[in-house]
Amino acid sequence: MGLFKKRENQIRPSSKSNKSIDSSTGSMTRSQLNLAIMDMLNLTQSHHSCDSVCRGNPITETGKRKQLLKMLSVVLLPMAILVGMTGNVFLTTVSNYIESKDTRSALSFSVELGQMMRFLQRERDMSALYVSAIGPDTKEFLLKRYPDTDMALENLSHWPVSKKNHRQEFRSKDRFLLFLNRHRYQLDLYNRTAKEELFFYTDVIEVFITWLYDSVSEARSGSIWKTLVAYQEIIVASEYVGRERGLGVTYFALGGFKTKEDYLLFLEAQDIANITFQSCRRYSELAYSIYEVQMLQNDMVLSPVRAMRLQIRSNKSAQLSGSLDKANDWFDNMTVYQDIIRETQRALASKIDDMLSAKSDEDMYTIITIACIFGVVIIVCPVVIIGVYFLTSEIQKYSISIANRTKALNKEKRRTDTLLYQMLPRSVAERLKCNEQVDAEHYDQATIFFSDIVGFTKISSSSSPLQVVDMLNSLYTCFDERIEMYDVYKVETIGDAYMVVSGVPRQNGKQHASEIAKMAFDLVRRLRHLEIPHLPGIKFTLRIGCHSGAVVAGVVGNKMPRYCLFGETVSVASKMESLGKANKIHLSVNTYDILTSIGGFTMHERKDSIAKNDPDLQNAFKGMVRTYWLVEVDGMETDTDSVQTEAEEAPHERAAGSKSFWLH
Known part of the structure; x- marks a missing residue:
């Protein structure tokens, strides 16, 4: 089987491809280069709304800013969240620290205020005793x-009553002292009762207790709130014990209660004091422990108090006469009992102060730590931004460098693809590029076209090599x-020979004969x-020859692969060309039959015996050989005048010289 000996492939890419290939990356702006790279990477097909925000090629300044923003977001967003959380802890800690200081200040002041209320309660009891005994x-x-009382009032570090209190006598310390002195000096003028005196002082003391209660309630937080609640309850219990003492003084001084209402007030004060102190125990075992120790230490003194309480609760006024000594004994014993409660209150306040002091130290340590963290963040953030x-x-x-290299690589790839597509069919080339095995295929129907230049040997002998190349380039272009x-x-394309096929590798039914016939007709007219x-x-x-039949097509070679056709159809088509005449389209009977079935073609049977007597054709067609000239396609005729040349006068010589050349 013969092989092609000489190859001259004229590579002329289309103007559009050539323009794309010859474009220089150096003459492109960054935006144009970005668009080119995005197009190569098939990134311009996406139309998601978030792409313009989330995606940015760092080649352009806009893309660089997007990349910078994304990288800073990745680095600074967690840092910002951490700073936010730390800031929240910082503010909470500062708030707790300030609250602890306020609470400690309130507790410290409550001791001063408790001392003043103690003297107010004693003044209340003595005033009730005075108006009772007269x-x-x-x-x-x-x-x-x-x-x-005046000294305790003067020793107050500040005036505790809130401005929300609209009573004029409580606007300042001086006004309150004036109000208190006015009441004292008018005591004998208005002939007040013991009950009125108790109510007067109780009303005044209620104002201060309300302030203490509100200030401690506002500072109630964290792990000390139970202790603070216990402290509040002790304050309330102390006041009701004081009321019990005052009512008891009037009872022993007068020999009994004048009204049932006074008796009920005594019972109420005693019961509320006991209930409140029991409530204190629920919130703080420490307070109750201190109270129990004090009670044991003063048991001998407090035993008469229990007896007097039972006596007052029995309310046997008919059997009792008024006695100033008994009133003083009751007052003194109840004062000891009230001092025990106040000592418990002071011990609990000291405990709360220690707890608040420890918490303040802890909060201060946290504040200093967070401040150091903030300082580090302030220093690190600019460094991170500059680094990013x-x-x-x-x-x-680096992206610009890669883009330029990618553009150059794509340019070379297009050139390579152009060369490859001219060497092999596109479908076959794509399969080879994907490393797929391309096996030889058998095609039942295909039409092969052969042509060569009449008198090429004579023309070549009288021309220089460059003129021959230029002549072939002009023709094949x-x-x-x-x-x-x-x-x-x-x-x-081998020398002056030109080989074309239709129906391979893309099958097109019977249209392969029509496509070849129209192409051959067009080429003759153009020449x-x-x-x-x-x-x-x-x-x-x-000279043009065409034949239709079955062929086998496949890729031959590895280093220089070629897409070749094999089979008797190729040899017959080559023989049809070699036995043809100048500027005439020589058709085999197979091609004639297909064109006749399609219609639109005018063909005349060849009358001479040159082709009929050729042994190769007789062998191919099993004896009877008939060939035809293509004369007309869709009403257009070819130039039927033969050009008389030496090569035409001896077609057998041409045929003999081509036989071994085209047979596969």
Whole structure:
């Protein structure tokens, strides 16, 4: 089986491809280069709304800014969240620290205020005793209480009553002292009762207790709130014990309660004091433990208090006469009992202060730690931003370098693909690029076209090599431009020979014969106006042969793969060309039959016996050989005048020389 010995492949890519390939990356702006790279990577097909925000090629300045923003977001967003959480802890800690200081201040002031309320309660009891007994001996007891109350009032570090209290006498310390002195000096003028005195002082003390209660309630937080609640309950219990003491003083001084209402007030004060102190125990075992210790230490003193309480609760006024000594004994014993409660209150306040002090130290340590963290963040953030900026700049430079290399690589790839598509059919080339095995295929129907230049040997002998190359380039350029209009594939150009097939590798039914016939007809018409470049006035003349039949097609070779056709159809088509005449299209009977079935073609049977007597054709067609000339296609005729040349006068010589050349 013969092989092709000489190959001259004219590679002329289309103008569009050539323009794309010849474009220089150096003359492109960054935006144009970005669009080119995005197009190569098929990134321009996405139309998601978030792409314009989330995606940015670092080649452009806009893309660089997007990349910088994304990288900063990745780095700074967690840092910002951490700073936010730390800031929240910082603010909470500062708030707790301030609250602890306020609570400690309130507790410290409550001791001062408790001392003042203690003297107010004693003044209340002595005033109730005085108005009950109405005697000069009780007047002396009362006058001794006034300086103690005034001194305790003067020792207050600030005035505790809130401005929300609209009573004018509580607007300031001086107004309150004036209000209190006015009441003292008018005591004998208005002939007040013990009950009125108790209510007067109780009302005043209620204002201060309300302030203490509110201030401690506002500071109730964290792990100390139970202790604070216990402290509140002790304050309330102390006041009700004081009320119990005052009512008891009037009871023993007068020999009984004048009204049932006074008796009920005593019972109420005693019960509320006991209930409140029991409530204190629920919130703080420490307070109750201190109270129990004090009670055991003063049991001998407090035993009479229990007996007097039972006596008052029995309310046997008919059997009791008023006694100033009993009233003083009751007052003194109840004062000891109240001092035990106040000592418990002071111990609990000291405990709360220690707890708040420890918590304040802990909060201060946390504040200092967070402040140090903030300082580190303030220093690190600019360093991170600068580092990310320089990193993004380096990424942009690297991306531009990669983009240029990718563009150059794509340029070379297009060139390679162009060469590959001219060597092999596109479908076969794509399979080879994917490393797929391309096996030889059998095609039942295909039409093969062969042509060569009449008198090529004589023309070549009288021309220089460059003129021969220029002549062939002019001819095959014309052929390559025309065959793109038809469903055909150019197989080979060897010397002056030109081989085209239709129906391979893309099958097209019976249209392969029609496509080849129309193409051959078109080429003959075009050659009427094509002159040999170095021989002005002399036109190209071709011999053309066509045959239809079965072929086998496959890729031959590894280093220089070629798509070749094999089979008897190839040999018969070559023989049809060699036995043809100048500027005539020589058809086999197979091609004739297909064109006849399609219609639109005019063909005349060949009358001479040159082709009929050829042994190779007789062997191929089993004896009877009939060939035809293609005369007309869709009403257009070819030039039927034969060009008389030496090569035409001896077609057998041409046929004999080509036989071994084309047979596979």
